[in-house]
Amino acid sequence: MADLSVKIKDLDFKNPVMTASGTSGFAEELNDFYDVSKLGAVLLKGITLKNRDGNAYPRMAETASGMLNAVGLQNKGVDYFIQHIYPRIKDYDTHLIANVNGSTVEEYIEVTEKVNELERISAIELNISCPNVKEGGMLFGISCPGAEAVTREVRRVCTKTLIVKLSPNVTDITEIAKAVEGQGADSVSLVNTFLGMAIDAEKRIPLLSTITGGLSGPAIKPIALRMVWQAYHAVKIPIIGIGGIMNAADAIEFMLAGAAAVQVGTAIFKDPFIPLQIIDGIENYMKRHGLNSINDIVGKLAL
Amino acid sequence: MADLSVKIKDLDFKNPVMTASGTSGFAEELNDFYDVSKLGAVLLKGITLKNRDGNAYPRMAETASGMLNAVGLQNKGVDYFIQHIYPRIKDYDTHLIANVNGSTVEEYIEVTEKVNELERISAIELNISCPNVKEGGMLFGISCPGAEAVTREVRRVCTKTLIVKLSPNVTDITEIAKAVEGQGADSVSLVNTFLGMAIDAEKRIPLLSTITGGLSGPAIKPIALRMVWQAYHAVKIPIIGIGGIMNAADAIEFMLAGAAAVQVGTAIFKDPFIPLQIIDGIENYMKRHGLNSINDIVGKLAL
């Protein structure tokens, strides 16, 4: 039987299919559909130090083969997470990864320190790429000094596997990937959403309360795939591929381009079972192609 | 009756709908379907100093709501254009705009000087954003010094209206827009294609001979629209909006975001009549909304 397991730093994952942050809640919502322990990992909804109400409604707009969102990291803060949510989800038999956010480096550090204490959180995904907040977020992720600074400081305190989530809204993704690798990131995940905009021509107003928002879904796949491929040739740490993955073929494309694992985001809104279908599809692909391990796929694009 | 005319620098356009470079050949091909004089302008296929064979086949791949191309500026060079193509098309009663390319600043200058002599070419669109060539092209368009250098030198010799076509593959489009405005560009057109990639999972090969290519079509519209909106708030020169425009509503969205005119690209492959349908649709919109001139739309997004 095909072995779907993958290793990132010291963590062993059952399979390379994770659900992306902000698209799979705190795992409980998916568990209403199926046993989330079948997933490689669940990236939890982004958390911040303090409660955030997020942006005003409307927060989403449908676009061609994609959507814009402007959620703005709505969450009740890390303490609430620790007291009320973590106890409910900590026994899921999959890797739970915290998506850590901040307006300042200090906030990132404080959240990280608190998450350090949570035994059942396997890793931290440092979100330096959220386009939907006024302070922090993407601002860190679009310049090398910014990305370096927050990675360095968080790395100092972070006792868990550290994944840094990159923004695609940059001229050169390899620079940023190398910058965070240089500061001790164990892995990079990419991409977060592209900054986009939608307008109601008849009403002559933006469709999002924030005017601009983050574009996700199949529309962005070709660009995300290119960035993963570029990053794969620039850094040595494992890459987690994200962006418009809707089926097993998409996931395999990301792995061929160099991703050691993938995250499924917007596809979950179409059908929460898609991550499981992707796991099956990868297994099927490996059988058909006589591949024994995920390593036989990762970076194996023939040029 | 609604007045659809627009002015860019000293040029008067019948209407704000142009066909994009590389998607409308040398106007003749569209003229096989309808009288191209109905169009606001035709942006001619990119020309270079010397003959270019372009990239190897395959040069295109379909993606979700879009496509990748890797044509690589195939053309017979500016002299061939002047001798063999220009005489055939010069009497079309619409603005013909030359899309000028080069591997070096000197090549851009040489092409510009030759095009200067062609009376019926109304303007030059300086393409500093082609992602499908190894030298020049996008490399100029993704840094301020690069964009400045080529704009400055071409402006010196260019006797026509100078439009600079921007690459979206940058962290901050406003910087680049301001840089070229500062060097005397009369207008900016944006966006060119996004660098993307597609893979055949079964065959484990890239779908393009060049591995990466340029993404166009409705998939990119939300990002292109955001960039036009940002550029509109950064520069004073008129903006020509491009990216995934498929119908009149799309075109109007770009104009509301700040575009004085639009270019229709990939949509032409779906249906060469789309540019004409957009002209009609804009006229209809203006009537329905009681608008007299295109200026009543441009930048008129209500916030």
Added chain:
Amino acid sequence: MSLKEVQNLVIIENTPLNATNFLIRLVSIKPLPKFVPGQFVNVEINNSSEIFLRRPFSVFEINYSLNSISLIVKILGRGSKKLTEIKAGESVNLIFPLGKGFTFPIPNERILLIGGGSGVGPMLFLAKESGLNPDNVHLILGAKSFEDHINIDDYRQFGNFYFTTEDGSLGERGFVTQHSVFQNKLKTFDKIYACGPDAMMKAIAREAKKSNIFCEVSLENLMACGFGVCLCCIEPTVRGNLCVCTEGPVFNINDLKWQI
């Protein structure tokens, strides 16, 4: 046991109810879970490059013996239009049951149900399931004109019906809040339930608040997922921004931060 399902259902009926609304009835091959009036389903509308996300629709009727779900769908844009064009025999993918329904009345309460447009559906569903003596169930249904009203003959047994139309072609002329029952007898009701256009619900909420009557409304915020993972569908409430798809779509007006 899974609490929520993703299932292909077969459309067995897709017929116009009136000038603006369609009745779509779908059957499942499996027994359906219990639905509370106010709950909804999220429908995948395929075969179009323009429709990427699902579209939410309230349940109008459930037949547990036939395993059928009915929806009333109003054509608003591209998705609802496509949905009304799908022919009987084709299958459609649904996620259900979603959201929290209306709070059931307690025996002997007098309730007023107010529906407008496709919002009539959940109101009829609630009237049928209320468990009250029909004398205590009163419904005001509003529409633009008589041809926008749907035939409610099958429901007459569950309550007392009043109609309004903007052009006076059926029932009283004007909006639902201008109906004589609403104007004169509002205080005789223990609970008010409403489903319909925003403006209608706000007008109702204003009067309910003034008269201090329990009032629940069903909201139709834009949704990306429908099951609580995206946080796109939020509504500001006294408990902060809540997801309409999991904490609603039914809200007590006292929880909402409506400026009314």
Added chain:
Amino acid sequence: MSLKEVQNLVIIENTPLNATNFLIRLVSIKPLPKFVPGQFVNVEINNSSEIFLRRPFSVFEINYSLNSISLIVKILGRGSKKLTEIKAGESVNLIFPLGKGFTFPIPNERILLIGGGSGVGPMLFLAKESGLNPDNVHLILGAKSFEDHINIDDYRQFGNFYFTTEDGSLGERGFVTQHSVFQNKLKTFDKIYACGPDAMMKAIAREAKKSNIFCEVSLENLMACGFGVCLCCIEPTVRGNLCVCTEGPVFNINDLKWQI
């Protein structure tokens, strides 16, 4: 006068011809322009988020009195699959006439037409329109097995037919280039025309070149536009990279840079 048209045509027939190919017949409400065998149409296949561009198909048959165009469509991927699922009565948007067709033979020439898979279509079209005495028209049609061959009874009057199948279930066993006519009589032909899979055409071209016989092949490069504006469909030739959609799809093998 416009040289090329974009038109909605109504599908009047969409039926399987054999295990792999469908016959799709469409009618126009307007008179059709003249088509030369080898020319193609570019078909918009709607109703799917996965199919963005048109798909090119060679013309198999034209009935100028009925204004009908027939295509032979082989299911290869998502687009061709969808196309074969469209029901008679529905309309489909086509761009035509596109490309340059085969060079017609001159009277009294002996021609050999070789078709494989859906490439059989243009060969039958050419046989019919060749204007030659049927004795001078010879066709070798190749397929995997007898059930992959289409019924050509209506065409027997236009030429002499030979079949090959890889499993020997119809005609001679093997590839078209292994057929006895091809092996033994190639030099008796003045012109060879071929349409089919790449490998088949290269094998034919190799022999035609050796024997120095005029040979035209129809290429099926990937196309974005189909009418010469995108430069995606190029083929390296002695005259440089040429667009298959405007300078082809039919090429003389001497112009191609095939490594054969």
